[in-house]
Amino acid sequence: MKKTTRGGKHGKMLVLFGIASFLIVSFVVIILGEPVFTQLVFDLEGFIETCKDPEVLNCIGLTIGTSFMATGIAFLVGTPLAYILARKKFFGKRVIESIIDLPIMVPHMIAGIAIFSVFYRYGLIGKPLSPIVKFFDAIPGIVVAMLFVSVPFFINPVREGFQSVDPRLEKVARSLGATEWKAFYKITFPIAYKHILAGIGMSWGRGISEFAAVIILAYYPMVASTLIYERFLIGGLEYSRPVAVLLMLICLGIFISFRSVRK
Numbered sequence: 001m002k003k004t005t006r007g008g009k010h011g012k013m014l015v016l017f018g019i020a021s022f023l024i025v026s027f028v029v030i031i032l033g034e035p036v037f038t039q040l041v042f043d044l045e046g047f048i049e050t051c052k053d054p055e056v057l058n059c060i061g062l063t064i065g066t067s068f069m070a071t072g073i074a075f076l077v078g079t080p081l082a083y084i085l086a087r088k089k090f091f092g093k094r095v096i097e098s099i100i101d102l103p104i105m106v107p108h109m110i111a112g113i114a115i116f117s118v119f120y121r122y123g124l125i126g127k128p129l130s131p132i133v134k135f136f137d138a139i140p141g142i143v144v145a146m147l148f149v150s151v152p153f154f155i156n157p158v159r160e161g162f163q164s165v166d167p168r169l170e171k172v173a174r175s176l177g178a179t180e181w182k183a184f185y186k187i188t189f190p191i192a193y194k195h196i197l198a199g200i201g202m203s204w205g206r207g208i209s210e211f212a213a214v215i216i217l218a219y220y221p222m223v224a225s226t227l228i229y230e231r232f233l234i235g236g237l238e239y240s241r242p243v244a245v246l247l248m249l250i251c252l253g254i255f256i257s258f259r260s261v262r263k
Contacts, residue, residue, distance in 0.1 A: 032248060039245045043238075050242035056227065060247055063224040064254075066139060067207030070146035074154040074203050079196070082155045083184070086162035104152050112216030115145055119217060141218035146207035154203035161195025162188060201258050208251060 039047050050056055085097060103111060119126040119135040126135050135141035165188045173183040189196070211225040219226060224247050232240035 035241050036245050036248065039241055043242070046238075047242045047245060050246055056243050056246065059222050059227045059243075060224045060250065062139070062142075062221060063208055063247075064250075066142045066223065067146055067150075067204050069143045070150055070207045071154065071200055071203045073143070073147055074151045075196075075200065078151055078155045078199075079158060082158035082199075083162050083188070085155075086159045087167065100155055101152050103149050108149070108210070108212035109216070111149060112145065112213035115148055115213055116217045119144055135217060137218050137220045139218075139221065142214055142221075142223060145213040145217050146210050149210050149213055150203040150206035153206045154199040157195045157199040157202060158192070161192030161199075164195070165191045197258070197261070201255065205251070205255070208247075 081100075085093065106114075116123070118124050119141060121127065121130055121134075121136055129135075133140050135144060169187050169191075170180075170183045173187050174180065178186065209225070211229065214223055215226050215229070222230070224243065228240050228243050228247070231243060
């Protein structure tokens with residue numbers, strides 16, 4: 001009798017969890033699926049024309065490329081920090097972790113203003129680097145804005161990945177003659193690779209979605225979100241929706257491929 005009762009309770013829990021899961025998945029699917037369905041069913045010709053529009057293709061290509069650049073920078077400088085946060089205890093560690101998480105919480109418009117004040121032509125970084133690189137209304141400005149908002153989405157999963165690796169494995173490798181660096185890239189890095197790939201995917205996706213921070217520092221050249229916003233102001237939903245649908249479908253395809261590689 002006890003086993004039956006426990007099984008019944010367990011079954012009820014799964015039913016409740018299933019209902020909750022259905023509701024949240026339906027919520028996301030309806031919001032994302034409605035514009036796709038409406039566009040492809042009722043205005044397929046307009047969608048096809050959008051897919052051929054050089055301006056749209058250039059903006060989407062720029063968006064994907066600059067987000068990958070920002071993710072690449074996050075990988076190069078964020079991986080060492082994630083490892084230190086995962087392995088070392090030091091004074092101020094919680095402060096650094098909070099600072100890294102802050103771009104998640106800061107409103108995007110505030111982030112854009114902060115980035116602009118540092119990187120515009122007379123800013124703290126923008127002015128001394130102005131003879132070498134231009135950030136205002138330029139591709140480096142887009143990359144900087146995407147990097148700022150996306151770096152927590154890379155560092156946090158990678159830190160969790162490094163934490164999941166038993167430090168004793170590194171010590172064994174060191175005892176067998178491996179250098180600290182070799183133990184890292186031969187032992188720790190391969191074991192944590194799924195978390196690293198997750199960080200790359202999350203960071204890239206967050207960069208793609210950024211709008212406010214990008215538009216303040218670099219309205220031109222246009223990324224996809226800026227183009228969609230401009231077209232919405234000019235022609236409303238009918239003019240902006242095809243671009244939004246095309247970007248959603250491209251990102252969906254990339255994420256499906258990315259998750260397939262992770263497995």
